[in-house]
Amino acid sequence: MAMALELAKGGQGWVEPNPMVGCVVVRDGELIASGFHERFGGPHAEVHALRGLDAEVLSQSTLYVTLEPCAHHGKTPPCVELLLSKPPSRVVVAMQDPFEKVAGLGISRLQQTGIHVTTGVLEEQARRLNAPYLKRLASGFPWVITKWAMTLDGAIATGSLDSKWISNELSRQQVHRLRSRVDAVVVGSSTVLADDPLLTARLGPGELVARTAMRVVLDRRFRTMESSQLVRTAREAPVIVVVDREALAQVPDKRRAFDRAGAEFLELERGQSQDPAAGLEHVLREIVRRGGTNVLVEGGAMVMGSLFDARLVDQVECYIAPKVIGGLEARRAVGGVGVESIALGAGFQETHWETLGADLHFSGILARCPTDRSGGAD
Numbered sequence: 001m002a003m004a005l006e007l008a009k010g011g012q013g014w015v016e017p018n019p020m021v022g023c024v025v026v027r028d029g030e031l032i033a034s035g036f037h038e039r040f041g042g043p044h045a046e047v048h049a050l051r052g053l054d055a056e057v058l059s060q061s062t063l064y065v066t067l068e069p070c071a072h073h074g075k076t077p078p079c080v081e082l083l084l085s086k087p088p089s090r091v092v093v094a095m096q097d098p099f100e101k102v103a104g105l106g107i108s109r110l111q112q113t114g115i116h117v118t119t120g121v122l123e124e125q126a127r128r129l130n131a132p133y134l135k136r137l138a139s140g141f142p143w144v145i146t147k148w149a150m151t152l153d154g155a156i157a158t159g160s161l162d163s164k165w166i167s168n169e170l171s172r173q174q175v176h177r178l179r180s181r182v183d184a185v186v187v188g189s190s191t192v193l194a195d196d197p198l199l200t201a202r203l204g205p206g207e208l209v210a211r212t213a214m215r216v217v218l219d220r221r222f223r224t225m226e227s228s229q230l231v232r233t234a235r236e237a238p239v240i241v242v243v244d245r246e247a248l249a250q251v252p253d254k255r256r257a258f259d260r261a262g263a264e265f266l267e268l269e270r271g272q273s274q275d276p277a278a279g280l281e282h283v284l285r286e287i288v289r290r291g292g293t294n295v296l297v298e299g300g301a302m303v304m305g306s307l308f309d310a311r312l313v314d315q316v317e318c319y320i321a322p323k324v325i326g327g328l329e330a331r332r333a334v335g336g337v338g339v340e341s342i343a344l345g346a347g348f349q350e351t352h353w354e355t356l357g358a359d360l361h362f363s364g365i366l367a368r369c370p371t372d373r374s375g376g377a378d
């Protein structure tokens with residue numbers, strides 16, 4: 001099962017909004033076939049693994065799969081039918097699929113025909129692997145990854161808003177890889193005004209972009225410029241400007257210019273505009289409505305602050321550079337209201353540190369608490 005889970009990761013960025021799934025077939029303790037769900041709309045893991053195996057061999061084998069086999073006609077025929085047409089002697093499943101059209105049906109169909117099924121093997125790891133998929137199904141919210149680069153003294157920009165470059169080339173390459181597998185990249189309007197970022201995934205030779213993220217600017221006052229790199233490239237990768245409805249109505253010429261450039265608007269009603277958490281939740285739900293599962297928020301401090309205040313963050317990717325800039329006016333990584341005591345600060349259930357040249361990279365999954373609105377990763 002550990003091998004199947006490892007294989008499944010090959011689909012990251014390629015299969016969403018589907019879950020990542022891996023499958024291996026073992027006979028007499030020997031691996032005889034394997035496969036994973038590689039592309040959205042493509043064959044499921046079981047189909048890849050069973051391809052070319054004859055029924056006789058399968059009847060003496062155990063099939064390990066990281067998610068309950070599907071029982072419904074989706075983009076492909078149900079895997080349960082395939083398994084019933086040439087049944088393995090035993091099927092081991094890491095976890096049930098909570099998707100309403102499966103939800104236990106796949107497992108019970110197999111059991112009804114006398115196949116021995118074991119479930120719950122490495123279930124926690126399987127849940128962690130597909131935490132974004134599970135969160136979206138359970139709550140209607142996408143998985144929110146926040147990313148920032150900061151100096152050793154915790155700044156993401158100087159007081160005069162200079163921020164280029166804090167992290168090193170290796171760190172920045174990793175961020176481009178992250179962008180290449182998420183559904184949306186979100187930033188605050190001040191970051192667009194200060195940095196004029198492109199927010200696209202620029203990868204090295206031989207590396208593939210799994211999907212093109214929509215680029216989302218949180219901009220209630222509609223300050224983003226028509227001349228910005230984002231707007232000028234709106235036909236190459238989608239751009240969504242999140243604006244206050246009234247602010248947008250006041251500048252019809254500017255609106256038309258954005259329309260012509262191919263940028264889209266997501267309008268906030270007054271209530272959503274005045275309450276930062278309500279505005280963010282609306283944006284996140286809209287990303288899910290458009291088929292998104294993973295969202296990367298790249299700052300700045302005000303946007304991060306609102307996200308942490310509203311407890312909407314699932315994962316942090318932080319790059320720390322060996323640099324000290326000082327200055328009380330420098331921008332801290334996370335603004336917002338914050339918490340009153342250290343005990344109330346956001347903690348992590350999982351942390352990973354690595355060095356990238358002289359930079360330090362932190363990756364962590366936030367610990368969940370009962371007051372979270374987003375549903376969480378389970």
Ligand SMILES: NC(=O)c1ccc[n+]([C@@H]2O[C@H](COP(=O)([O-])OP(=O)(O)OC[C@H]3O[C@@H](n4cnc5c(N)ncnc54)[C@H](OP(=O)(O)O)[C@@H]3O)[C@@H](O)[C@H]2O)c1
Pocket residue numbers: 147148149150155156157160161162163166187188189190191192194195218219220221222223276277279280298299300301302303304306331335
């Ligand atoms: N080192 C890094 O990793 C990094 C990353 C990003 C940015 N930066 C730096 O950070 C600086 C900008 O950061 P910043 O904190 O000043 O601004 P920011 O967070 O980029 O943008 C703030 C603006 O976003 C808009 N916004 C819309 N919805 C919001 C919400 N729910 N919560 C908060 N803001 C919302 C607000 O304008 P409206 O009221 O008009 O909506 C607000 O003024 C720049 O210097 C940039 O270079 C550094």
Ligand SMILES: [Zn+2]
Pocket residue numbers: 044045046069070077078079080
């Ligand atoms: Zn299937």
